[in-house]
Amino acid sequence: MDSGKWTKKPVASARSEVLNPIRTTLEKDFKIPETHDKNLINFTLGEPTKANGYPLPDETKEAIIEAVESEKYNGYTHSSGHLDARQAVVDKYSTEEAPFDKDDVVLTFGCSGAQYTVFSAMCEPGDNVLVPRPGFPLCLPITQNLGVELRYYDLDPEDEFSIKLDTVESQIDDKTKFILVVNPSNPCGSVFSKEHMEDIIALAEKHQVPLVADEIYYGFSYDDSKPFHSFAHVNTEIPLITFGAISKTYCVPGWRLGWAIVYNRGGYFDNILANMQKLAMIWLHPSSLVQQALVKILRDVPESYFEKTKAKLKEASDKACEVLTGIRGVKPVRSKGAMYMMVLIEHDEFEDIEDDVDFCKKLLNEQNAFVLPSTCFFAKNMFRIVLCHPLEKIEELGLRINEFCENHYKK
Incomplete structure (x- = not known):
């Protein structure tokens, strides 16, 4: 065979620029030191697992064991998910004021x-x-892969990362399909007030641009001043799509089961819901075992489990603020929800730190402490830490950041 016939290398040009900033940072751009006199402490990924002090409740373990032992759920399910599993989402989250049914999931x-x-x-x-x-x-x-333009609106770190609504309005045009809102926030750890949510909804109504709400941290507010509200309940008339999953609040990030709920008010999303169901026929459903376990998980895991988890995260947030406040050159923004905290970097205090990427790379190389630069989250001059860690580990991170900063201050 003439091997010269195979010299051309096809490239899918539409995919060549696709980039996941977090995964690129973790797997390509940043290199963990092969040898270091300090053990690695990794604050990059939100993994609420037993190893990090977040064991599963008995109900969750029992649910997956029962699904395996029954041997009833090893086959395929409906493309959009098992009917019982979708009904479990309805039973958990649908209310009289904001109803939906299993065909909307x-x-x-x-x-x-x-x-x-x-x-x-x-x-x-x-x-x-x-x-x-x-x-x-x-x-x-996602948008790179689809050929869709991503436009950014700004959150205000001086106002608990609330949305700067003027930066939303300035970006809207006749090609704007929706506004994505994330509450509670990854990466900011912020929670919107009900009044702020009403202002966001009013803006969406003014321009007739629907909201898509990422609520994977549903209910995970641990500050009395900022209780959690779902966008579906703040306004019961606007068409809305929400995201959810068991990965974070139920502490099983590797089980990979999530959902989209379509609040198809007035039939606004008829075509979109049909499209979603057709797409589900292409990439098909998540694990049939986890789907069956979902029924028991959503029904039986007690509220006390979530209260304990939120109390741990609040304690972690308080500890992170305690160990980072007072370190010249960094300024934590207290987390009130989810499991993350953003920390501002005051570059003027440092002699040889170029930006947030440089800060985080040097922190990793010198202190073997791994945090993500805000460049991963479309922002500058900040870094994100994950709070679902034991308090002693958070305290150790504070000590290493303090030592790192002292080594880089302007003389």
Whole structure:
């Protein structure tokens, strides 16, 4: 065979620029030191697992064991998810004021799958969507893959990362398909007040641009001044799509089961819901075992489990603020929800720190402490830490950041 016939290398040009900022940072751009006199402490990924002090409740373990032992759920399910599993989402989250039924639910491969499904169902090449900055970066590779423009609106770190509504309004045009809102926030750890949510909804109504709400941290507010409210309940008339999953609040991030709920008020999303269900026939459903376990998980895990988890996260947030406040050159913004905290970097205090990426790379190399730069979240001059760690580990992170900063202050 003449091997010269195989010299051309096909490239899918539409995919060549697709980039997941977090995964690129973790797997390509940053290198963990092979040898170091300090053990690695890794604050990059939100993994509420037993190893990090977040064991599963008995009900969750029993649910998956029962699903395996029954041997009833090893086959395929409906493309949009098992009927019982979708009904379990209805039973858990549907209310008299904000109802939906099982046909309004599509189960997905994690909350990431819910995002991909909704973006794909709502957008065509040339459309644009509005997303927060700082914000969770998965929307970047999704829109790159779909040929959709990503437009950013700003969150205000001086106002607990509330939305700067003027930066939303300035981006809207006739190609804007939806506004993505994230509450509670990854990466900011912020929670919107009900009044602020009403202002966001009013803006969406003014421009007739629907909201898509990432609520994977549903209910996870641990500050009395900022209780959690779902967008579906703040206004019961606007058409709305919400995301959810068991990965974070139920502490099983690797089980990869999420959902999209379509509040199809007035039939506004008829075509979109049909598109989502058709897309589900392409990439199909999440694990049939986890789907069956979902019924028992959503029904039987007690509220006390979530209260304990939120209390741990609040304690972690308080500890992070305690160990970082007072370190010249960094300024934590107290987390009130989810499991993250953003820390501002005051570059003028440092002699040889160029930006947030440089800060985090040097912190990793010198202190073997791994945090993510805000560049991963479309922002600058900040870094994100994960709070679902034992308090002693958070305290150790504070000590290392303090030592690192002292070594880099201007003389």
